[in-house]
Amino acid sequence: MCNSSKGNTHFLLTRSRRDQNFRIQPDALYLWSDSEIVLEWLRAHPSTWTTFVANRVALIQDATKSGIWRHVPCRQNPADVISRGAYVDELLTSFWFAGPAFLLKPCDQWPANKLCSVPEEDVEERRKQTTTLAAEVKKxxxxxxxxxxxxxxxxxxxxxxxxxxxxxxKGRHDKLPPLTTTMLDEALIRIAFCLQKHYFNNEYNALKRDGVVPSTSKVKCLSVFIESCYGVDILRVGGRLKNAKLPYDEKHPILLPGESNFVRSYIRYVHEKHMHVGTQALMAIMRQRFWIVNARKVVRS
Incomplete structure (x- = not known):
């Protein structure tokens, strides 16, 4: 039996077993895990997964070539008795020493393997397939x-x-005026407008033309709409907060791309200004005015 989790699999396998130096050779070697996701990893070739998981899957598959992996329900896994903690008297009355009762029964009465029972989105660490395309990009x-x-x-x-x-x-001012908070705010809005036109050009054009963003857009679920501000049309996030008693910017934050280097510099600025707050607090502060795509991933990076 082994105690398994998504990112870590602990199992005991001695070199004597690997070298087949047993006095009694078993007819079959069965290995058990209570993690359906780990079993899903072990059924596939290591190259299917990301490097961290692939290395460990390859190690386990190499060490258990002659083994048969099966699923054991958590409540019948003796490894859980120790891993979750137990007093001595509890240990003595548990099935830690003898193992689960089904092992004394014929193989056809053992718990069935739940093949393909794990949803695709729950099997993490799948290696992403990449395609390289050459295209001319207007600078x-x-x-x-x-x-x-x-x-x-x-x-x-x-x-x-x-x-x-x-x-x-343009003749609107005779001399350069001192910077005010309004001027700085307008500068920020126009920067956001330029970033939106560059990173969300398809969404911007579709909203102008059809009033809705494309169904394939990564911001489709954000109910994005266009609003004029300081003479430019910017993208804002819609949603159910429109009737909430909140400031307008917080109800409809301005959309910003997470992959922008300027946006990352803004995140660093807010992080330092607010004394290096945690991820959740930092995201809440920024969303008082801006909605950054993939913000959590960008903040953690």
Whole structure:
């Protein structure tokens, strides 16, 4: 018997068994696990899984070539008696020493293996299949400049200065005004607009054309809509919070791409500003205004 979990499988297998130095050779070698997911891993070739799991699957498969893996229900697994903790008197009255009662019965009366009973989404660590495509990508000089910056505050101020200079050239101002919170906020909105046009261009165009995002979009479930702000159309997240008594930005946060380097610099800024809070708290703070795609994965990285 062995005690197994998704990321770790503990089993006892001596070298004498591997070298077949037993005085009595068994007719068959049965190995038991209470984890259906681990058994699913062991049924497939190691290359099916990610490196961490593949290495361990290969080791176990090599060490148990002549073995037959079977499933044992958790309540009948003697390994659980120790792994979950037991007093001496409990241990003496448990089936730890003798094993489960079904082992004394014929093989056809043993617990059946539940083949393919684990949902596909629950079998984690599957190696992702990748396809390389060559395509000509039109470069956006502003996005290239923006994504090359690592300081969120300085980048925001630089864009605000750009807007002031642009308006002075257009004759809206005689001289460069000092930066205000409104100017900095507008700079941030326009940065978000440029990022959305670059990373969510298909969704943006579909909303403009049809009023809905494509069914294949990764933000399909977010009820995304377009709203004008500071003269640009930005993507906001919809949903059931529209009737909640919350600030508008919190009910409908602005959509941002998690893969953007600028967005990552913003996450670092918020993380440091709030004294390195945990993942959940950091996500809650950011979602008061922005909805970052795959935020949890980005924050943890």
């Amino acid at each position: 956006n000089s502003f996005i290239e400049w923006l994504e090359g910056r690592s300081d969120y505050v300085r980048t925001q101020k630089r864009v605000a200065h750009f807007l002031c200079i642009f308006r002075r050239i």
